[in-house]
Amino acid sequence: MEEVERLTERTDELCAKLQEEHKKRLALEKRTAHSDRIVKDLMLQRDKTVREIQALHAKKGESSATAEGQMHITELSCSEIKEATNNFDHSLKIGEGVYESVYKGFLRHTNVAIKKLNPESTQSQFNQEVEILSRVRHPNLVTLIGACKEDQAFVYEYMPNGSLDDRLGCKDNSKPLSWQLRTRIISDVCSALIFLHSKPHSIVHSDLKASNIILDRNNVAKLSGLGVCRMFNDEFRNTTTLYRHTHPKGSFAYIDPEYVMTGDLTPQSDVYSFGVVLLRLLTGRPGFGLLKDVQRATEKGCLEALLDSSAGDWPAMQAEQLARVGLRCCEIRRKNRPDLKTEVWTVLEPMLKSATNMLCSLSFKSVSEDLGGVPSYFICPILQDVMREPLIAADGFTYEAEAIREWIDSGHHTSPMTNLELLHPTVIFCRTMPSALRSKNGCRQMQINMLALSPWNFEMEICCVLNSLTQINLHKQNASVLF
Known part of the structure; x- marks a missing residue:
């Protein structure tokens, strides 16, 4: 009986402790649930804060976007810039101006041009160039890839053919520019200036010269050197005559005389510089x-003697028209200079179409001769070389894949061959046909890729290939054709 009583008491004690532990467990569960709610609330607050930060970044980014679309500028570190240029190695310097030095660099697996402002340059000049180039995008304006504020350096797309000044001087034994190419370069520069001068944000380059016009691998001209340009803001939008009083900057041979005398900068100041560039070409x-x-030669009717003979035989009528346009652009008084869009472009546009068609025809002939009679079907109209990866564009012509993509991605909406607007920018890969070997003497292999954009294109390309293979077989008896 005593043992039973002790066990009963012990059992009661254990039951009481169990109840206490149960109460503690319930209390802990409540505290855990409360903590979970606190954690969830904190996570919601964190997500809300992140969204607010992203909204602020997006709002800040909108200030550097154009009306046509936003353009992001990549911020680069000093170490990346120095590594890309081998600590600004002098052997990599490809250009030098009053305000900057330009180096060829290799950044993130890509060839680039890196412009470093001189120590004398101000921070405002750096900020202005970033602001301008982040607001505008045009096929004939150099593309800004990134910038380093600490080093005051800009990273641009690399332009293999250098500046127009270098090409006119045939630097590094480069080939002289033909008159057809010069006509296209004049049109490219005019197109870029029309874009810059257009409202609501009219921009004056103010330092247009041959060294600030650079040529890409296809000899398409692009304007650079926008560090000293001026943008006319909202207060100038509705004025008929845009001007701004500023201290004259630029190269003396290209600078507007009225700008030097008055200090008033207008879009017509760029027109004067454009006229000098035109006459130089x-x-x-x-x-x-x-x-x-030029004025004396035009008046005496002996302009032909003044033309650059290395450009080939300029058409007499076209040369005279260009000379008169250049002289009008270089009028001392601004009010006598022509409007680029309504007067100059109407003269240049038909010249551009004619020169482009003739340029393609001559290039096909010369390249075919250089490559030992290779049919024109195998030659890219842009690269002027045998195609390895041909694609058919909307204009019906065949181009090297890399070249036509670069042409379209750079903002061109027209055909490189006809200068007419492309119906669509799409190029599609298709099956690859086996290659045709030109000979057994080590000549390169030519691989033809077919794009079945339409039955007509497919049939046309088949005929071209068969015709080409026949010519190759006749030209080289040792050639072998694999099917």
């Missing part, structure tokens, strides 16, 4: 004293 001569020489 026409004659191949330096800018100093060029205006008087």
Whole structure:
């Protein structure tokens, strides 16, 4: 009986402790649930804060976007810039100006041009160039890839053919520019200026010269050197005559005389510089004293003697038209200079179409001869070389894949061959046909890729290939054709 009583008491004690532990467990569960709610609330607050930060970044990014679309500028570190240029190695310097030095660099597996402002340059100049290039995008304006604020350096797309100044001087034994190419370059520069001068944000380059016009691998001209340009903001939108009083900057041979006298900068100041560039392309001569020489030759009817013979035989009527346009652009008084969009472009547009068609025809002939009689079907109209990966574009012509993609991605909406607008920018890969070997003497292999964009294109390309293979077989008896 005593043992039973002790066990009963012990059992009661254990039951009481169990109840206490149960109560503690319930309390802990409540505290855990409360903590979970606190954690969830904190996570919601964190997500809300992140969204607010992203909204602020997006709002900040909108200030550097154009009306046509936003353009992001990549921020780069000093170490990346120095590594890309081998700590600004002098052997990599490809250009030098009053305000900057330009180096060829290799950044993130890509060839780039890195412009570093001189120590004398101000921070405002750096900020202005970033602001301008982040607001505008055009096929004939250089593309800004990134910038380093600490080093005051800009990273641009690399332009293999250098500046127009170098090409006019045939630097590094480069080939002289033909008159057809010069006509296209004049049109490219005019197109870029029309875009810059257009409202609501009219931009004056103010330092247009041959060294600030650079050529890509296809000799398409692009304007650079926008560090000293001026943007006319909202207060200037509704004015008929845009101007801004500022201290004259730029190269003396290209600078607007009225700008020097008054300090008033207007879009017509760029028109004067454009006229000097045009006359330089026409004659191949330096800018100093060029205006008087062309004016004297035009009045005496002996302009032909002043033309650059290395460009080939300029058509007499076209050369005279260009000379008169250049002289009008270089009028001392601004009000006598022509409007680029309504007057100059109407003269250049038909010249551009004619020169482009002739340029393609001549290029096909010369390249075919250089490559030992290779049919034109195998030659890319843009690269002027045998195609390895041909694609058919909307204009019905065949191009090297890399070249036509670069042409379209750079903002061109027209055909490189006809200069007519492309119906669509799509190029599609298809099955690859086996290659045709030109000979057994080590000549390169030609691989033809077919794009079945339409039955007509497919049939046309088949005929071209069969015709080409026949010519190759006749030209080289040892050639073998694999099917």
